[in-house]
Amino acid sequence: MAFEPILTRNIRHPEVLSVDGYRATGGYQALAKAYEMEPGEVIDQVKASGLRGRGGAGFPAGVKWGFIPKETGKPVYLVANADESEPGTFKDRLLMEKDPHQLIEGCAICCYAVGAHVTYIYIRGEYAEAARILEEAIADAYAAGILGEDSLGSGYRQEVYVHRGAGAYICGEETGMLESLEGKRGQPRVKPPFPALVGAFDCPTVINNVETLCNVPHIIQRGAEWYASIGTDERNTGPKLYCMSGHVERPGTYELPIGTTFSGLLETAGGMWRDGELKAFIPGGASAAILSAEHADIPMDFDNLAEAGSMLGSAAVIVMDQTTCLVKATARLAKFFAHESCGQCTPCREGTRWAEMTLYRIAEGQGTMADIDLLDRMMKNMSGTALCALADACVGPVASLVKNFRHELEACVEQNGSPYPERRYFSAEGAD
Amino acid sequence: MSGNGSGRLPAAIVDELARLAERYPTREALLLPALSMAQKHWGGWLPEEAIEAVAEHLELAPAKVYGVVTFYDLFHQRPVGRHRIRVCTNLPCQLRGADEILEALGDALGVGEDEVTPDGRCSYIHFECLGSCDTAPMMMVDEEYHENLTPESTRRLLEELD
Numbered sequence: 001m002a003f004e005p006i007l008t009r010n011i012r013h014p015e016v017l018s019v020d021g022y023r024a025t026g027g028y029q030a031l032a033k034a035y036e037m038e039p040g041e042v043i044d045q046v047k048a049s050g051l052r053g054r055g056g057a058g059f060p061a062g063v064k065w066g067f068i069p070k071e072t073g074k075p076v077y078l079v080a081n082a083d084e085s086e087p088g089t090f091k092d093r094l095l096m097e098k099d100p101h102q103l104i105e106g107c108a109i110c111c112y113a114v115g116a117h118v119t120y121i122y123i124r125g126e127y128a129e130a131a132r133i134l135e136e137a138i139a140d141a142y143a144a145g146i147l148g149e150d151s152l153g154s155g156y157r158q159e160v161y162v163h164r165g166a167g168a169y170i171c172g173e174e175t176g177m178l179e180s181l182e183g184k185r186g187q188p189r190v191k192p193p194f195p196a197l198v199g200a201f202d203c204p205t206v207i208n209n210v211e212t213l214c215n216v217p218h219i220i221q222r223g224a225e226w227y228a229s230i231g232t233d234e235r236n237t238g239p240k241l242y243c244m245s246g247h248v249e250r251p252g253t254y255e256l257p258i259g260t261t262f263s264g265l266l267e268t269a270g271g272m273w274r275d276g277e278l279k280a281f282i283p284g285g286a287s288a289a290i291l292s293a294e295h296a297d298i299p300m301d302f303d304n305l306a307e308a309g310s311m312l313g314s315a316a317v318i319v320m321d322q323t324t325c326l327v328k329a330t331a332r333l334a335k336f337f338a339h340e341s342c343g344q345c346t347p348c349r350e351g352t353r354w355a356e357m358t359l360y361r362i363a364e365g366q367g368t369m370a371d372i373d374l375l376d377r378m379m380k381n382m383s384g385t386a387l388c389a390l391a392d393a394c395v396g397p398v399a400s401l402v403k404n405f406r407h408e409l410e411a412c413v414e415q416n417g418s419p420y421p422e423r424r425y426f427s428a429e430g431a432d
Numbered sequence: 433m434s435g436n437g438s439g440r441l442p443a444a445i446v447d448e449l450a451r452l453a454e455r456y457p458t459r460e461a462l463l464l465p466a467l468s469m470a471q472k473h474w475g476g477w478l479p480e481e482a483i484e485a486v487a488e489h490l491e492l493a494p495a496k497v498y499g500v501v502t503f504y505d506l507f508h509q510r511p512v513g514r515h516r517i518r519v520c521t522n523l524p525c526q527l528r529g530a531d532e533i534l535e536a537l538g539d540a541l542g543v544g545e546d547e548v549t550p551d552g553r554c555s556y557i558h559f560e561c562l563g564s565c566d567t568a569p570m571m572m573v574d575e576e577y578h579e580n581l582t583p584e585s586t587r588r589l590l591e592e593l594d
């Protein structure tokens with residue numbers, strides 16, 4: 001039985017950019033249905049669905065909503081994480097540009113469930129087009145009485161605002177994002193207190209990824225049981241957007257049941273590009289451990305990937321063929337983390353820079369065998385010693401290079417540089 | 433110290449900030465939107481004058497505003513070209529030839545990264561993932577994405593810029 005897309009069902013129907021067009025597909029019925037339920041029932045449904053966060057950490061969404069305290073006298077906020085800066089990830093942009101009302105509806109249902117009246121959609125500054133489309137959809141939703149003082153005649157107030165970032169990966173980390181929203185440098189906070197108690201503007205706050213929130217209307221509309229029937233098992237449920245990039249024939253966003261195997265995904269995306277041979281893949285964005293082709297049959301869900309020593313992360317699947325020098329590829333990722341470290345913690349600030357320098361040195365033939373061991377030790381020292389998960393994100397690919405592909409590092413040392421010739425993608429002038 | 437009467441921020445920005453102020457419980461939260469608007473007004477970068485105008489209007493210490501400006505990659509403290517080009521060179525784009533796009537750009541413009549062409553038309557830098565890896569290699573020109581680039585299409589694109 002072919003899987004029917006759920007979150008991306010509307011992406012080829014530009015009519016849904018308007019409220020009327022979205023309503024014609026059944027849109028905003030879930031919100032109306034939610035208003036008939038008690039907020040606690042909505043949370044219970046989301047808990048029962050098994051929905052886990054799609055932003056990277058996989059925390060159960062309903063459980064997170066349940067942490068929001070009641071009657072503190074303070075406002076509650078929802079911050080939708082639309083920072084999407086994990087290298088390899090482009091699914092949230094698609095969701096916002098092609099079906100903005102789905103996100104708005106998900107935000108509104110979440111707000112009702114946790115007692116919030118204000119959503120900030122924190123979107124990375126580079127996403128100008130998505131921000132524009134969202135602004136228009138929001139204005140349309142206000143005009144149609146879906147947002148505003150009396151949402152859908154329920155008496156519930158709903159405000160949704162777009163807040164644009166200014167270019168910093170660390171603002172995707174939830175407390176870095178809160179700092180940034182408040183007009184500060186996006187430096188992650190010490191936790192606890194957790195945002196559920198002390199979040200935006202010192203008030204209780206839910207932070208969820210765009211894709212996570214887009215699942216919510218479908219759970220409310222079609223029921224938790226239906227939702228939980230999709231996927232590998234009760235801990236890995238629902239549809240998942242996989243971002244296929246690198247050496248695949250048809251890069252793009254593919255919506256499939258969570259737990260689809262890597263080889264199944266690769267086949268859906270047309271196989272290897274230019275008939276290359278699979279060498280390695282990164283299953284969950286730049287922060288995930290690199291896996292070799294031997295793992296091709298792995299189900300791409302939270303638990304199976306964790307068991308294999310990697311992670312689902314943002315489900316950004318970066319595919320590499322036999323021409324790829326993994327030392328150089330990893331060096332590029334380390335360079336990214338060094339650039340994005342906010343600099344607050346010494347192990348992260350120094351460790352990311354060291355990893356970048358050491359990897360490039362090895363790739364360029366200036367490295368020694370001792371450098372390889374040094375890398376390994378450095379990653380062990382960085383792991384779990386910093387304020388936020390960025391340090392561990394750098395450890396992900398770098399430690400996996402040492403562990404799973406040590407021979408590539410050794411070859412660079414022995415042969416005084418990378419044995420892989422610089423690949424020219426555009427061979428003749430103007431070709432391909 | 434009302435912050436409004438300074439007259440140094442253009443009226444359009446002051447008005448827009450007044451409209452946005454209703455969205456946030458603090459005035460400080462207006463800082464990123466204010467800096468983005470100021471940068472647009474001041475030709476794509478934030479000279480001292482712009483930073484001080486924003487600081488005064490939002491009643492924030494200039495040092496604090498400088499701290500924020502230096503933190504974010506989209507704010508510039510040096511003059512930039514009339515068109516700002518950001519080429520993604522992160523891994524997924526690199527696996528589809530991004531380095532050759534950067535090379536072609538440098539050759540065609542005849543300046544180094546972060547330098548402005550003598551006619552003031554362009555400046556370019558390499559950038560981290562822009563969330564468009566399925567159409568790699570790609571770059572951003574001002575606010576617009578250009579995708580599935582080749583060295584040839586990159587050169588053509590440059591010729592078409594005013």
Ligand SMILES: Cc1cc2nc3c(=O)[nH]c(=O)nc-3n(C[C@H](O)[C@H](O)[C@H](O)COP(=O)(O)O)c2cc1C
Pocket residue numbers: 052053054055056057058059061081082083084085086169170171172173174175207208209210212213388389390393
């Ligand atoms: C360095 C770093 C960057 C992150 N970037 C993002 C991001 O771009 N988008 C996102 O949704 N979550 C990102 N996260 C995860 C968030 O901190 C947070 O877990 C997530 O937004 C929670 O939403 P979810 O439970 O719906 O996944 C990042 C985390 C770290 C440590």
Ligand code: SF4
Pocket residue numbers: 170187188340341342343344345346348349386387388389390391
């Ligand atoms: S781990 Fe790195 S990015 Fe995170 S707070 Fe510390 S220095 Fe900043």
Ligand code: FES
Pocket residue numbers: 087088089520521522523524525526560561562563564565566568570
């Ligand atoms: S790596 Fe270039 S857009 Fe993502």
